[in-house]
Amino acid sequence: MTNALSLLQQRHSVPARQLGEPAPDDATLHALLEAAIRVPDHxxxxPFRLILLRDEAKLAFGERVTAIGMRNNPAMTGAKLEKERHRYTFAPLVVAVVARIDADSKVPEIEQKLCTGNVAYNILLGAFALGYGAQWLTGWAAYDREVAALLGLAANEHVVGFIHLGTPQVEVPDRDRPxxxxLLSTWTP
Structure with missing residues:
Protein backbone atom coordinates (compact mmCIF):
# COMPACT_ATOMS: atom_id res chain seq x y z
CA MET A 1 0.00 0.00 0.00
CA THR A 2 1.39 3.40 -0.92
CA ASN A 3 1.96 6.12 1.64
CA ALA A 4 -0.67 8.30 -0.06
CA LEU A 5 -3.34 5.62 0.20
CA SER A 6 -2.41 4.94 3.81
CA LEU A 7 -2.72 8.66 4.52
CA LEU A 8 -6.22 8.74 3.02
CA GLN A 9 -7.23 5.72 5.09
CA GLN A 10 -6.03 7.31 8.34
CA ARG A 11 -7.08 10.95 7.93
CA HIS A 12 -9.60 12.16 10.45
CA SER A 13 -10.69 15.48 11.84
CA VAL A 14 -9.65 16.75 15.24
CA PRO A 15 -12.34 18.83 16.98
CA ALA A 16 -11.40 22.51 17.09
CA ARG A 17 -11.72 22.48 20.89
CA GLN A 18 -8.90 19.94 21.01
CA LEU A 19 -6.46 21.92 18.86
CA GLY A 20 -3.74 24.05 20.43
CA GLU A 21 -0.34 25.48 19.73
CA PRO A 22 1.62 25.21 17.67
CA ALA A 23 0.00 25.95 14.37
CA PRO A 24 2.12 25.47 11.27
CA ASP A 25 4.88 28.09 11.11
CA ASP A 26 4.78 30.57 8.23
CA ALA A 27 6.98 28.51 5.88
CA THR A 28 5.06 25.30 6.56
CA LEU A 29 1.72 27.07 6.21
CA HIS A 30 2.81 28.61 2.91
CA ALA A 31 3.86 25.20 1.58
CA LEU A 32 0.62 23.61 2.83
CA LEU A 33 -1.56 26.26 1.19
CA GLU A 34 0.41 26.17 -2.06
CA ALA A 35 -0.21 22.43 -2.21
CA ALA A 36 -3.86 22.82 -1.19
CA ILE A 37 -4.72 25.06 -4.14
CA ARG A 38 -3.58 22.40 -6.64
CA VAL A 39 -7.12 21.26 -7.37
CA PRO A 40 -9.16 20.32 -10.43
CA ASP A 41 -10.30 23.68 -11.82
CA HIS A 42 -12.51 23.50 -14.92
CA PRO A 47 -12.88 30.22 -7.97
CA PHE A 48 -11.48 30.44 -4.47
CA ARG A 49 -9.40 32.47 -2.08
CA LEU A 50 -8.19 32.09 1.49
CA ILE A 51 -8.35 34.39 4.51
CA LEU A 52 -6.21 33.74 7.59
CA LEU A 53 -7.55 34.43 11.06
CA ARG A 54 -4.93 34.42 13.82
CA ASP A 55 -3.97 35.94 17.14
CA GLU A 56 -5.90 39.06 18.18
CA ALA A 57 -7.59 39.38 14.78
CA LYS A 58 -9.09 35.90 15.24
CA LEU A 59 -10.44 36.89 18.65
CA ALA A 60 -11.85 40.18 17.34
CA PHE A 61 -13.50 38.31 14.47
CA GLY A 62 -15.16 35.93 16.94
CA GLU A 63 -16.46 38.82 19.06
CA ARG A 64 -17.90 40.59 16.00
CA VAL A 65 -19.50 37.40 14.71
CA THR A 66 -21.06 36.91 18.14
CA ALA A 67 -22.45 40.45 18.03
CA ILE A 68 -23.98 39.78 14.60
CA GLY A 69 -25.45 36.53 15.92
CA MET A 70 -26.99 38.31 18.91
CA ARG A 71 -28.57 40.94 16.64
CA ASN A 72 -29.95 38.27 14.31
CA ASN A 73 -31.10 36.00 17.11
CA PRO A 74 -31.84 37.89 20.35
CA ALA A 75 -32.91 34.62 21.96
CA MET A 76 -29.31 33.38 21.76
CA THR A 77 -28.26 33.26 25.39
CA GLY A 78 -26.34 31.13 27.83
CA ALA A 79 -24.45 28.16 26.42
CA LYS A 80 -25.26 29.02 22.78
CA LEU A 81 -23.92 32.53 23.22
CA GLU A 82 -20.74 31.26 24.89
CA LYS A 83 -20.28 28.69 22.11
CA GLU A 84 -20.42 31.48 19.53
CA ARG A 85 -18.13 33.74 21.53
CA HIS A 86 -15.42 31.05 21.77
CA ARG A 87 -15.88 29.29 18.41
CA TYR A 88 -12.71 30.80 16.88
CA THR A 89 -10.55 30.80 20.02
CA PHE A 90 -9.48 27.17 20.37
CA ALA A 91 -7.30 26.44 17.34
CA PRO A 92 -4.35 28.79 16.92
CA LEU A 93 -5.14 29.33 13.23
CA VAL A 94 -8.36 29.47 11.26
CA VAL A 95 -8.42 29.58 7.46
CA ALA A 96 -11.60 30.88 5.86
CA VAL A 97 -11.97 29.13 2.50
CA VAL A 98 -13.96 31.38 0.20
CA ALA A 99 -15.72 30.49 -3.06
CA ARG A 100 -15.63 33.17 -5.76
CA ILE A 101 -18.44 32.30 -8.16
CA ASP A 102 -18.23 33.59 -11.72
CA ALA A 103 -21.89 33.59 -12.79
CA ASP A 104 -20.95 34.53 -16.36
CA SER A 105 -18.66 31.53 -16.81
CA LYS A 106 -19.62 28.49 -18.85
CA VAL A 107 -18.43 26.46 -15.86
CA PRO A 108 -21.48 25.55 -13.75
CA GLU A 109 -21.64 27.06 -10.26
CA ILE A 110 -21.62 23.61 -8.68
CA GLU A 111 -18.24 22.85 -10.26
CA GLN A 112 -16.83 26.12 -8.96
CA LYS A 113 -18.07 25.28 -5.45
CA LEU A 114 -16.69 21.74 -5.67
CA CYS A 115 -13.33 23.15 -6.72
CA THR A 116 -13.34 25.35 -3.62
CA GLY A 117 -14.39 22.41 -1.48
CA ASN A 118 -11.39 20.51 -2.81
CA VAL A 119 -9.13 23.31 -1.57
CA ALA A 120 -10.67 22.98 1.90
CA TYR A 121 -10.23 19.22 1.88
CA ASN A 122 -6.65 19.49 0.67
CA ILE A 123 -5.91 21.73 3.67
CA LEU A 124 -7.33 19.05 5.98
CA LEU A 125 -5.42 16.27 4.26
CA GLY A 126 -2.17 18.25 4.08
CA ALA A 127 -2.40 19.27 7.73
CA PHE A 128 -2.85 15.63 8.72
CA ALA A 129 0.10 14.58 6.56
CA LEU A 130 2.25 17.19 8.33
CA GLY A 131 1.23 15.96 11.78
CA TYR A 132 -1.24 18.74 12.56
CA GLY A 133 -4.89 18.47 13.39
CA ALA A 134 -7.67 20.23 11.53
CA GLN A 135 -11.44 20.53 11.44
CA TRP A 136 -13.67 21.97 8.71
CA LEU A 137 -16.56 23.88 10.30
CA THR A 138 -19.30 26.06 8.89
CA GLY A 139 -22.19 27.05 11.16
CA TRP A 140 -24.53 29.92 10.54
CA ALA A 141 -21.68 32.42 10.17
CA ALA A 142 -20.47 30.77 6.96
CA TYR A 143 -23.80 31.65 5.31
CA ASP A 144 -24.44 35.07 6.80
CA ARG A 145 -24.03 38.13 4.55
CA GLU A 146 -23.08 40.40 7.47
CA VAL A 147 -20.26 38.02 8.35
CA ALA A 148 -19.30 37.95 4.67
CA ALA A 149 -19.10 41.76 4.74
CA LEU A 150 -17.01 41.57 7.91
CA LEU A 151 -14.55 39.38 5.97
CA GLY A 152 -14.60 41.80 3.04
CA LEU A 153 -16.29 39.38 0.66
CA ALA A 154 -17.78 40.54 -2.62
CA ALA A 155 -21.39 39.77 -3.57
CA ASN A 156 -20.26 36.72 -5.60
CA GLU A 157 -18.21 35.29 -2.72
CA HIS A 158 -19.20 33.12 0.22
CA VAL A 159 -17.48 31.07 2.89
CA VAL A 160 -17.30 27.35 2.13
CA GLY A 161 -15.77 26.61 5.49
CA PHE A 162 -13.59 27.69 8.35
CA ILE A 163 -10.65 25.29 8.65
CA HIS A 164 -9.36 25.24 12.23
CA LEU A 165 -5.68 24.22 12.39
CA GLY A 166 -3.33 23.39 15.22
CA THR A 167 -1.71 20.57 17.11
CA PRO A 168 -3.96 17.90 18.64
CA GLN A 169 -3.90 18.20 22.42
CA VAL A 170 -5.37 14.73 22.97
CA GLU A 171 -5.50 11.46 21.04
CA VAL A 172 -8.65 11.54 18.94
CA PRO A 173 -10.11 8.16 18.00
CA ASP A 174 -11.40 7.74 14.50
CA ARG A 175 -15.17 7.66 14.08
CA ASP A 176 -17.12 4.80 12.55
CA ARG A 177 -16.96 4.93 8.77
CA PRO A 178 -19.50 3.63 6.27
CA LEU A 183 -22.23 2.74 -1.14
CA LEU A 184 -20.89 1.08 -4.29
CA SER A 185 -22.87 -0.21 -7.23
CA THR A 186 -22.13 -0.96 -10.85
CA TRP A 187 -24.38 0.48 -13.51
CA THR A 188 -25.36 -1.83 -16.29
CA PRO A 189 -27.50 -1.01 -19.35
Whole structure:
Protein backbone atom coordinates (compact mmCIF):
# COMPACT_ATOMS: atom_id res chain seq x y z
CA MET A 1 0.00 0.00 0.00
CA THR A 2 1.39 3.40 -0.92
CA ASN A 3 1.96 6.12 1.64
CA ALA A 4 -0.67 8.30 -0.06
CA LEU A 5 -3.34 5.62 0.20
CA SER A 6 -2.41 4.94 3.81
CA LEU A 7 -2.72 8.66 4.52
CA LEU A 8 -6.22 8.74 3.02
CA GLN A 9 -7.23 5.72 5.09
CA GLN A 10 -6.03 7.31 8.34
CA ARG A 11 -7.08 10.95 7.93
CA HIS A 12 -9.60 12.16 10.45
CA SER A 13 -10.69 15.48 11.84
CA VAL A 14 -9.65 16.75 15.24
CA PRO A 15 -12.34 18.83 16.98
CA ALA A 16 -11.40 22.51 17.09
CA ARG A 17 -11.72 22.48 20.89
CA GLN A 18 -8.90 19.94 21.01
CA LEU A 19 -6.46 21.92 18.86
CA GLY A 20 -3.74 24.05 20.43
CA GLU A 21 -0.34 25.48 19.73
CA PRO A 22 1.62 25.21 17.67
CA ALA A 23 0.00 25.95 14.37
CA PRO A 24 2.12 25.47 11.27
CA ASP A 25 4.88 28.09 11.11
CA ASP A 26 4.78 30.57 8.23
CA ALA A 27 6.98 28.51 5.88
CA THR A 28 5.06 25.30 6.56
CA LEU A 29 1.72 27.07 6.21
CA HIS A 30 2.81 28.61 2.91
CA ALA A 31 3.86 25.20 1.58
CA LEU A 32 0.62 23.61 2.83
CA LEU A 33 -1.56 26.26 1.19
CA GLU A 34 0.41 26.17 -2.06
CA ALA A 35 -0.21 22.43 -2.21
CA ALA A 36 -3.86 22.82 -1.19
CA ILE A 37 -4.72 25.06 -4.14
CA ARG A 38 -3.58 22.40 -6.64
CA VAL A 39 -7.12 21.26 -7.37
CA PRO A 40 -9.16 20.32 -10.43
CA ASP A 41 -10.30 23.68 -11.82
CA HIS A 42 -12.51 23.50 -14.92
CA UNK A 43 -11.86 26.60 -17.00
CA UNK A 44 -8.90 27.66 -14.83
CA UNK A 45 -11.19 30.10 -13.03
CA UNK A 46 -9.47 29.89 -9.63
CA PRO A 47 -12.88 30.22 -7.97
CA PHE A 48 -11.48 30.44 -4.47
CA ARG A 49 -9.40 32.47 -2.08
CA LEU A 50 -8.19 32.09 1.49
CA ILE A 51 -8.35 34.39 4.51
CA LEU A 52 -6.21 33.74 7.59
CA LEU A 53 -7.55 34.43 11.06
CA ARG A 54 -4.93 34.42 13.82
CA ASP A 55 -3.97 35.94 17.14
CA GLU A 56 -5.90 39.06 18.18
CA ALA A 57 -7.59 39.38 14.78
CA LYS A 58 -9.09 35.90 15.24
CA LEU A 59 -10.44 36.89 18.65
CA ALA A 60 -11.85 40.18 17.34
CA PHE A 61 -13.50 38.31 14.47
CA GLY A 62 -15.16 35.93 16.94
CA GLU A 63 -16.46 38.82 19.06
CA ARG A 64 -17.90 40.59 16.00
CA VAL A 65 -19.50 37.40 14.71
CA THR A 66 -21.06 36.91 18.14
CA ALA A 67 -22.45 40.45 18.03
CA ILE A 68 -23.98 39.78 14.60
CA GLY A 69 -25.45 36.53 15.92
CA MET A 70 -26.99 38.31 18.91
CA ARG A 71 -28.57 40.94 16.64
CA ASN A 72 -29.95 38.27 14.31
CA ASN A 73 -31.10 36.00 17.11
CA PRO A 74 -31.84 37.89 20.35
CA ALA A 75 -32.91 34.62 21.96
CA MET A 76 -29.31 33.38 21.76
CA THR A 77 -28.26 33.26 25.39
CA GLY A 78 -26.34 31.13 27.83
CA ALA A 79 -24.45 28.16 26.42
CA LYS A 80 -25.26 29.02 22.78
CA LEU A 81 -23.92 32.53 23.22
CA GLU A 82 -20.74 31.26 24.89
CA LYS A 83 -20.28 28.69 22.11
CA GLU A 84 -20.42 31.48 19.53
CA ARG A 85 -18.13 33.74 21.53
CA HIS A 86 -15.42 31.05 21.77
CA ARG A 87 -15.88 29.29 18.41
CA TYR A 88 -12.71 30.80 16.88
CA THR A 89 -10.55 30.80 20.02
CA PHE A 90 -9.48 27.17 20.37
CA ALA A 91 -7.30 26.44 17.34
CA PRO A 92 -4.35 28.79 16.92
CA LEU A 93 -5.14 29.33 13.23
CA VAL A 94 -8.36 29.47 11.26
CA VAL A 95 -8.42 29.58 7.46
CA ALA A 96 -11.60 30.88 5.86
CA VAL A 97 -11.97 29.13 2.50
CA VAL A 98 -13.96 31.38 0.20
CA ALA A 99 -15.72 30.49 -3.06
CA ARG A 100 -15.63 33.17 -5.76
CA ILE A 101 -18.44 32.30 -8.16
CA ASP A 102 -18.23 33.59 -11.72
CA ALA A 103 -21.89 33.59 -12.79
CA ASP A 104 -20.95 34.53 -16.36
CA SER A 105 -18.66 31.53 -16.81
CA LYS A 106 -19.62 28.49 -18.85
CA VAL A 107 -18.43 26.46 -15.86
CA PRO A 108 -21.48 25.55 -13.75
CA GLU A 109 -21.64 27.06 -10.26
CA ILE A 110 -21.62 23.61 -8.68
CA GLU A 111 -18.24 22.85 -10.26
CA GLN A 112 -16.83 26.12 -8.96
CA LYS A 113 -18.07 25.28 -5.45
CA LEU A 114 -16.69 21.74 -5.67
CA CYS A 115 -13.33 23.15 -6.72
CA THR A 116 -13.34 25.35 -3.62
CA GLY A 117 -14.39 22.41 -1.48
CA ASN A 118 -11.39 20.51 -2.81
CA VAL A 119 -9.13 23.31 -1.57
CA ALA A 120 -10.67 22.98 1.90
CA TYR A 121 -10.23 19.22 1.88
CA ASN A 122 -6.65 19.49 0.67
CA ILE A 123 -5.91 21.73 3.67
CA LEU A 124 -7.33 19.05 5.98
CA LEU A 125 -5.42 16.27 4.26
CA GLY A 126 -2.17 18.25 4.08
CA ALA A 127 -2.40 19.27 7.73
CA PHE A 128 -2.85 15.63 8.72
CA ALA A 129 0.10 14.58 6.56
CA LEU A 130 2.25 17.19 8.33
CA GLY A 131 1.23 15.96 11.78
CA TYR A 132 -1.24 18.74 12.56
CA GLY A 133 -4.89 18.47 13.39
CA ALA A 134 -7.67 20.23 11.53
CA GLN A 135 -11.44 20.53 11.44
CA TRP A 136 -13.67 21.97 8.71
CA LEU A 137 -16.56 23.88 10.30
CA THR A 138 -19.30 26.06 8.89
CA GLY A 139 -22.19 27.05 11.16
CA TRP A 140 -24.53 29.92 10.54
CA ALA A 141 -21.68 32.42 10.17
CA ALA A 142 -20.47 30.77 6.96
CA TYR A 143 -23.80 31.65 5.31
CA ASP A 144 -24.44 35.07 6.80
CA ARG A 145 -24.03 38.13 4.55
CA GLU A 146 -23.08 40.40 7.47
CA VAL A 147 -20.26 38.02 8.35
CA ALA A 148 -19.30 37.95 4.67
CA ALA A 149 -19.10 41.76 4.74
CA LEU A 150 -17.01 41.57 7.91
CA LEU A 151 -14.55 39.38 5.97
CA GLY A 152 -14.60 41.80 3.04
CA LEU A 153 -16.29 39.38 0.66
CA ALA A 154 -17.78 40.54 -2.62
CA ALA A 155 -21.39 39.77 -3.57
CA ASN A 156 -20.26 36.72 -5.60
CA GLU A 157 -18.21 35.29 -2.72
CA HIS A 158 -19.20 33.12 0.22
CA VAL A 159 -17.48 31.07 2.89
CA VAL A 160 -17.30 27.35 2.13
CA GLY A 161 -15.77 26.61 5.49
CA PHE A 162 -13.59 27.69 8.35
CA ILE A 163 -10.65 25.29 8.65
CA HIS A 164 -9.36 25.24 12.23
CA LEU A 165 -5.68 24.22 12.39
CA GLY A 166 -3.33 23.39 15.22
CA THR A 167 -1.71 20.57 17.11
CA PRO A 168 -3.96 17.90 18.64
CA GLN A 169 -3.90 18.20 22.42
CA VAL A 170 -5.37 14.73 22.97
CA GLU A 171 -5.50 11.46 21.04
CA VAL A 172 -8.65 11.54 18.94
CA PRO A 173 -10.11 8.16 18.00
CA ASP A 174 -11.40 7.74 14.50
CA ARG A 175 -15.17 7.66 14.08
CA ASP A 176 -17.12 4.80 12.55
CA ARG A 177 -16.96 4.93 8.77
CA PRO A 178 -19.50 3.63 6.27
CA UNK A 179 -18.72 0.37 4.50
CA UNK A 180 -17.90 0.65 0.82
CA UNK A 181 -20.25 -2.24 -0.01
CA UNK A 182 -23.17 -0.11 1.19
CA LEU A 183 -22.23 2.74 -1.14
CA LEU A 184 -20.89 1.08 -4.29
CA SER A 185 -22.87 -0.21 -7.23
CA THR A 186 -22.13 -0.96 -10.85
CA TRP A 187 -24.38 0.48 -13.51
CA THR A 188 -25.36 -1.83 -16.29
CA PRO A 189 -27.50 -1.01 -19.35
Missing amino acids: GKLV GLDD
